[in-house]
Amino acid sequence: MVSKIFEAGSVFNELSKCKHQRVVFCNDEDTGLKAIIAIHNTTLGPAFGGTRMWEYKTEGEALRDVLRLSRAMTYKAAISGLNLGGGKALILGNSRTDKTEALMRRLGRFIKNLSGSFITAEDLGTNNRDMEYIRMETEHVVGGHESSNSSNSSAITARGVFMGIKACLKELYGSDSLAGRSVAVQGIGHVGENLVHLLREENARVYVSDIDEERVRQVAKKTGADAISNNNILDLEFDVYSPCALGGIINSATIAKMRCAIIAGSANNQLADEDLHGQMLLEKGILYAPDYLINAGGMINSYSEISGYSKKRTLQLAENIYDATRVVLKKSKAESIPSNKAADMIAEKRISDIKKIKASY
Numbered sequence: 001m002v003s004k005i006f007e008a009g010s011v012f013n014e015l016s017k018c019k020h021q022r023v024v025f026c027n028d029e030d031t032g033l034k035a036i037i038a039i040h041n042t043t044l045g046p047a048f049g050g051t052r053m054w055e056y057k058t059e060g061e062a063l064r065d066v067l068r069l070s071r072a073m074t075y076k077a078a079i080s081g082l083n084l085g086g087g088k089a090l091i092l093g094n095s096r097t098d099k100t101e102a103l104m105r106r107l108g109r110f111i112k113n114l115s116g117s118f119i120t121a122e123d124l125g126t127n128n129r130d131m132e133y134i135r136m137e138t139e140h141v142v143g144g145h146e147s148s149n150s151s152n153s154s155a156i157t158a159r160g161v162f163m164g165i166k167a168c169l170k171e172l173y174g175s176d177s178l179a180g181r182s183v184a185v186q187g188i189g190h191v192g193e194n195l196v197h198l199l200r201e202e203n204a205r206v207y208v209s210d211i212d213e214e215r216v217r218q219v220a221k222k223t224g225a226d227a228i229s230n231n232n233i234l235d236l237e238f239d240v241y242s243p244c245a246l247g248g249i250i251n252s253a254t255i256a257k258m259r260c261a262i263i264a265g266s267a268n269n270q271l272a273d274e275d276l277h278g279q280m281l282l283e284k285g286i287l288y289a290p291d292y293l294i295n296a297g298g299m300i301n302s303y304s305e306i307s308g309y310s311k312k313r314t315l316q317l318a319e320n321i322y323d324a325t326r327v328v329l330k331k332s333k334a335e336s337i338p339s340n341k342a343a344d345m346i347a348e349k350r351i352s353d354i355k356k357i358k359a360s361y
């Protein structure tokens with residue numbers, strides 16, 4: 001039976017809206033693989049994006065998600081100065097019950113057929129073992145081999161977020177010193193905990209919250225941070241609120257409550273509605289460090305692995321997030337536009353500039 005998304009040309013409508021170059025539907029009866037690989041833009045380099053495995057309610061929801069996620073990767077690479085394009089692979093299914101070696105290797109063969117225009121890595125619902133299976137079929141994968149440094153990804157992401165926070169402090173207070181500044185970190189998982197350590201090393205007053213209260217107790221004890229309730233974190237006053245858990249946390253209801261001066265965290269897709277909530281933050285005078293800019297450390301780490309860069313060079317690339325954030329915030333201020341919009345414009349300009357030089361040889 002043909003699903004509703006294929007009716008009335010809606011697939012091509014979706015593709016045109018986001019300006020995708022190519023979308024591959026992978027269907028394999030033998031392994032049960034049903035996957036979508038979306039290649040958004042390869043102007044700057046091969047499309048890079050993780051392979052996510054998730055049970056979607058509808059195929060339409062899966063298609064929209066893979067299009068949105070792959071487009072976001074294009075912007076993230078562009079603003080970070082990386083020579084990568086944006087892509088994403090999505091396997092429809094339950095990662096605990098439906099995943100097999102054959103299924104992952106079949107996806108690897110689909111990726112191989114894309115001849116290097118798409119490179120993948122771990123994402124939600126996939127792990128290093130899955131990347132090993134993909135690597136058995138194609139070299140166009142990050143992770144899944146002995147010298148892979150993918151476990152370093154959260155530490156590099158935290159470093160980038162830390163630099164983003166410092167750039168915001170510099171913009172607002174004229175100094176990027178963290179000494180005595182108050183920072184609330186919501187979600188102290190892989191990235192959040194690394195971030196708390198970095199903040200405490202520079203003598204920030206750090207407040208931590210998570211839905212996992214035991215974790216909050218442990219991290220607070222280890223780092224000297226103060227544990228706070230996850231329920232009223234937005235009611236309290238901080239210099240910096242750092243969302244490091246889930247997306248969609250910045251919405252009309254939460255903005256109304258917020259008493260922070262700066263928002264800078266690792267969570268993806270923090271703005272529930274990019275246009276509306278970016279503008280609301282601007283009007284409320286809250287400085288927002290665009291999420292896809294300051295959480296690009298994971299992508300930087302993968303780029304370094306693809307390019308064979310050293311740890312030192314990888315760290316330098318993550319530290320460049322400081323200058324990139326400064327440029328975005330200055331543009332936002334000079335043009336009175338939301339910082340997320342300023343970031344988008346800078347990313348789009350880099351892509352269009354490089355497109356022109358590519359046409360000349």
Ligand SMILES: NC(=O)c1ccc[n+]([C@@H]2O[C@H](COP(=O)([O-])OP(=O)(O)OC[C@H]3O[C@@H](n4cnc5c(N)ncnc54)[C@H](O)[C@@H]3O)[C@@H](O)[C@H]2O)c1
Pocket residue numbers: 153154155157186187188189190191192209210211212215230244245246247266267268295296297298299
């Ligand atoms: N790991 C990376 O390199 C990386 C890179 C870019 C973006 N991100 C994004 O950063 C965020 C954190 O990533 P991570 O790798 O640390 O994930 P993680 O799963 O290790 O940690 C997430 C933490 O958030 C907590 N949490 C979940 N829901 C919450 C809620 N409603 N309120 C408070 N806490 C809650 C969880 O208990 C967990 O401790 C995610 O949004 C992720 O997409 C991560």
